[in-house]
Amino acid sequence: MPGEPAAAAVAGASADEAGLTFRLADARRELAGVRLLQEVGIPGARLEFRRAGGRWELALERPPVSRLEYLLELRYPGGGTKVVTDPANPRQVPGAFGPKSVLEFPGYAPPGWLSAPADPGRARAFELPVLDGAITVRIWSPAGAADSEPLPLLVVHDGPEYDALAAITRYLGAGTSGGWLPRLRAALLSPGHRDSWYSASARYARVLGGTILPAIAGQVRFTAVTGMGTSLGALAMLHAYCRFPRAFDALVLQSGSFFVPSLDSQERHFGHYRRITRFTAALHGGGPEGDGLPPRPVPVVLTCGAIEENAANNRLMAATLAGHGYPAELHEGADAHNYTAWRDAFDPHLTRLLQQVTP
Numbered sequence: 001m002p003g004e005p006a007a008a009a010v011a012g013a014s015a016d017e018a019g020l021t022f023r024l025a026d027a028r029r030e031l032a033g034v035r036l037l038q039e040v041g042i043p044g045a046r047l048e049f050r051r052a053g054g055r056w057e058l059a060l061e062r063p064p065v066s067r068l069e070y071l072l073e074l075r076y077p078g079g080g081t082k083v084v085t086d087p088a089n090p091r092q093v094p095g096a097f098g099p100k101s102v103l104e105f106p107g108y109a110p111p112g113w114l115s116a117p118a119d120p121g122r123a124r125a126f127e128l129p130v131l132d133g134a135i136t137v138r139i140w141s142p143a144g145a146a147d148s149e150p151l152p153l154l155v156v157h158d159g160p161e162y163d164a165l166a167a168i169t170r171y172l173g174a175g176t177s178g179g180w181l182p183r184l185r186a187a188l189l190s191p192g193h194r195d196s197w198y199s200a201s202a203r204y205a206r207v208l209g210g211t212i213l214p215a216i217a218g219q220v221r222f223t224a225v226t227g228m229g230t231s232l233g234a235l236a237m238l239h240a241y242c243r244f245p246r247a248f249d250a251l252v253l254q255s256g257s258f259f260v261p262s263l264d265s266q267e268r269h270f271g272h273y274r275r276i277t278r279f280t281a282a283l284h285g286g287g288p289e290g291d292g293l294p295p296r297p298v299p300v301v302l303t304c305g306a307i308e309e310n311a312a313n314n315r316l317m318a319a320t321l322a323g324h325g326y327p328a329e330l331h332e333g334a335d336a337h338n339y340t341a342w343r344d345a346f347d348p349h350l351t352r353l354l355q356q357v358t359p
Contacts, residue, residue: 012055012088015103019061020068024088027054033075034058037083039336040065041307064307066108066334069093069100093340094165102340111171111347118173119143128215130207131197136160136190137212139220140169142176142183152184152358153222155213155248157198157233159188166343171350181351182358187216191233198232199272200239200279208236209244224357228350230254230342231310238317239279245294250357252350254303254342258313260284266309280313284320297326301353303345306332 012023024034034049034056036042040063049056074082085092086101093102122145125138138159145151154172162168168186175181189212191197197204216222227248229237234256241248259267259276267273282292300321304314314330321328331349335341 013086013101013103015062015068015105017062017106019059020103021060022049022056022058022086022088024049024056024072024086025054026051026056029054030076031056031074032077035073035075036060037071037073038063038068039308039338040068062105064334065105065305065336067102067104067340069095069102069336069338069340071100093338095338096161096165111344113171113174113178113347114167116174117177118170119177121169121173121176123169124219126215126219128212130192130211131203133192135192135212137216138163138188138190139216140172140186140188141220142173142185145183145185147220150221150223152182152224152226152354153216154184154186154226154228154354155216155237156186156188157227157229157237158191158194159186160190161339162228162230162342163188165339166346168343168346171343171346175347175351175354181354184354184358185220185222194232195271198229198236199270200235200276201272202243204236205240205243208240209247213247224249226250226252226354226357228252228254229256230339231337232257234258235276235279238283241298242279242283242292242294245296245298248298250299250301250353252301252303252353253314253317254345255305255308255310255337256302256314256317257310258317260313260316263312263316264309280317284316293321293324293326297324299353299356300326300328301349302328302330303342303349304330304332305336305341306334308337310337 014021036047049058071083072086089101091102092099119142121140121142123138123140127134127136156162176183225248227237234253258280260280302314302318304311318328318330
């Protein structure tokens, strides 16, 4: 948790400069095995705990990350299994698919803005029936900002998750209070049918550019628009920009799912994989004419964990954007594919972009 020593041992789990140690009590020998579940590239052959008397133990060299989110798979003599957070580690972090246990290595510190004074702002929400469902739009504005005051707008895919798990509006409130961010609004968009809508869907892009943004304009006045998303949400934001290039003035793309067959064959069973790869092929120069990058370069900030599966396709996308004259920067962090990693990249990378696109 923020404020605790990063290397302090917590019950049966500890992290230091050299590596990680896990211990799980099993005095009654109720378990047949324990396995570490992680997403930081530790080889599978090293993830099995070994029995040591009345407990299970695992020692590992430090992976190339500043913090580790993990779960444990418990195996029972009858063949059953259960995936749990580490009962010997009270530190947990929320995530899109539930909580995980977490260990932090020496030198890691959460962003300072988490504890800085922050403008709570004010929020309003409305729902739009779109496609085969509905989307909720929550508009955050600085305290005292009238709806008629024209302010820059940050449009965020997976908005509720970004707020609950990465504290995006607290970041905006701290930045505006501290004067290191311009006064601006944020429109947090609920994901709806995420796998379908965020997978380079032409129907969703039309809804975002032709329905959602005009609906926001009917609620508040805004100037420069920055589109933001993570994973599939980043892909969908780039796709929407390509379909409606004049709707956006900058993009923030975190760990984008920019799948290409040569790098992401492990994703081929995803239902909309081919639609995504057709879109990325067009951007990289192998698709139909007219489906590539618009001839209106806007600033693009990409962030990604250096060890995550999407790292390679993010490097390729950053190179393609730069090759087409886009002011594109890729920043790789010592973390994986999770909301804490995306939160930790807000400052300075999102900060600099928002300062750049705001008069």
